[in-house]
Amino acid sequence: MSEPEGQRQRPSKGEAPFEFDEIFFSRTDDRGVIQSGNSIFQRVSEYPWEKLIGAPHKVIRHADMPKGFFHLFWERLKAERMVSGYVKNRSADGLHYWVYALASPLPGGGFLSVRIKPSGETFDLVAKVYAEVLKLEAEQQITPAESAELIVARLKTLGYADYEHFMASSLAEELAARDIKLGRKASERGLRFSQVAKSVNEAIAHTNALCETFNAIEAVPHNMRILASRLEASGGPIAAISSNYGSMSKEISDWVDKFILGEESAFATLRDAVSRSRMLSATARVMEEARVQFDGETGEMPDGIDRSAEKALLHEISQIYRKLADDYLHTVEREAIVFGRAVGDMKRLIAGLSTTRMMCKIESARLPDHNESLLAIIDQLDKFQSELEERLDKIGSITSTVLTAARSLEIGGTEAVQLPSGAKTEAA
Numbered sequence: 001m002s003e004p005e006g007q008r009q010r011p012s013k014g015e016a017p018f019e020f021d022e023i024f025f026s027r028t029d030d031r032g033v034i035q036s037g038n039s040i041f042q043r044v045s046e047y048p049w050e051k052l053i054g055a056p057h058k059v060i061r062h063a064d065m066p067k068g069f070f071h072l073f074w075e076r077l078k079a080e081r082m083v084s085g086y087v088k089n090r091s092a093d094g095l096h097y098w099v100y101a102l103a104s105p106l107p108g109g110g111f112l113s114v115r116i117k118p119s120g121e122t123f124d125l126v127a128k129v130y131a132e133v134l135k136l137e138a139e140q141q142i143t144p145a146e147s148a149e150l151i152v153a154r155l156k157t158l159g160y161a162d163y164e165h166f167m168a169s170s171l172a173e174e175l176a177a178r179d180i181k182l183g184r185k186a187s188e189r190g191l192r193f194s195q196v197a198k199s200v201n202e203a204i205a206h207t208n209a210l211c212e213t214f215n216a217i218e219a220v221p222h223n224m225r226i227l228a229s230r231l232e233a234s235g236g237p238i239a240a241i242s243s244n245y246g247s248m249s250k251e252i253s254d255w256v257d258k259f260i261l262g263e264e265s266a267f268a269t270l271r272d273a274v275s276r277s278r279m280l281s282a283t284a285r286v287m288e289e290a291r292v293q294f295d296g297e298t299g300e301m302p303d304g305i306d307r308s309a310e311k312a313l314l315h316e317i318s319q320i321y322r323k324l325a326d327d328y329l330h331t332v333e334r335e336a337i338v339f340g341r342a343v344g345d346m347k348r349l350i351a352g353l354s355t356t357r358m359m360c361k362i363e364s365a366r367l368p369d370h371n372e373s374l375l376a377i378i379d380q381l382d383k384f385q386s387e388l389e390e391r392l393d394k395i396g397s398i399t400s401t402v403l404t405a406a407r408s409l410e411i412g413g414t415e416a417v418q419l420p421s422g423a424k425t426e427a428a
Helices: 039-045 067-078 121-140 144-157 163-181 188-217 219-259 266-295 307-351 353-366 368-412
Strands: 024-028 034-037 083-090 096-105 111-116
Touching (some): 024 039, 024 307, 067 083, 067 096, 067 121, 067 144, 083 121, 083 163, 096 121, 096 266, 111 163, 111 307, 121 144, 121 163, 144 163, 163 188, 163 266, 188 219, 188 266, 188 368, 219 266, 219 307, 266 307, 266 368, 307 368
Antiparallel strands (some): 024 034, 024 111, 083 096, 096 111
């Protein structure tokens, strides 16, 4: 539990006091000019209220932050999309403080940013990314847009498909780390989302391997046509088998394009819906906790700020995000069903390769002079079919797990806001 307001001693250098059990927020207009905030925001920043209200939010910006991050941040906000990330800020007395910030566009205009103290493993990695990109900004005079692209590219090397997936994963990690720091029981909803995300990542690994196997298969019809040409007149049956196999290969290719590859594929929709629901659910939790904590604050607020209105706004946004999280869960459920059926269809199509293999074996027996070449093709087909069937079985099983977990999250509903002992709690 952090010390009561007014009893904290600020150091002369280093990090400004900001505790894990604290959440602070600020609200700006469309231009990023500060309109409101809570007393923790004012205390940590060390600016008096009269210097904060009406000031641009960049008044607390730290020189260690790459410009590309803020380009990325504001591009998303201007597109009316929520955004989150690690930010190093500078207080009025020269101290610094790191936050994990969640910023959202507001229905009536302007933006709301809620911040927690970060401590997850990703925090240190991202701080290094910022330092690398900041160095490049200085040395190569790259633009903020180019810097933003570099940040996203660096995050991809850490295993994140894009910035959306980074946000969902890093926020979940920070909330789990925060619960541990505060001695709280892990969030059941957060744990279920983590399991879903893990299952989706496993499915991604298997689908990537499936595509690699399929790419290798595409050489088989070509090899069969070469063999048929060598056999001249007696190679007709092999040519026919090659043509048949080529048609099946085209069907498999079309299936992969439709259900696995591309941003509009069923699998991409499923993956993105899981990520967005996880992000929205976690953000709703943080905002509702900020509202409850704000209700118990005793620090002075500037004239003109309506505490009740600020609390109502935090609650409104948290409820909007919770509803959106549930909507995305419905999408997860729908797409998991679609993808599961598609996997079943593909398994039946792959099973058709058995006929091609049998025809090859028959021809192998009829053409002893070329038996070795044909047997090599048959071995390839055996290997590919086994790999494809194994991958599809695993993907189908994982998809069923995702579907079950998504339904449990829908049924699970909301969870209680966890605050330090003695604080008021309400449903989240």
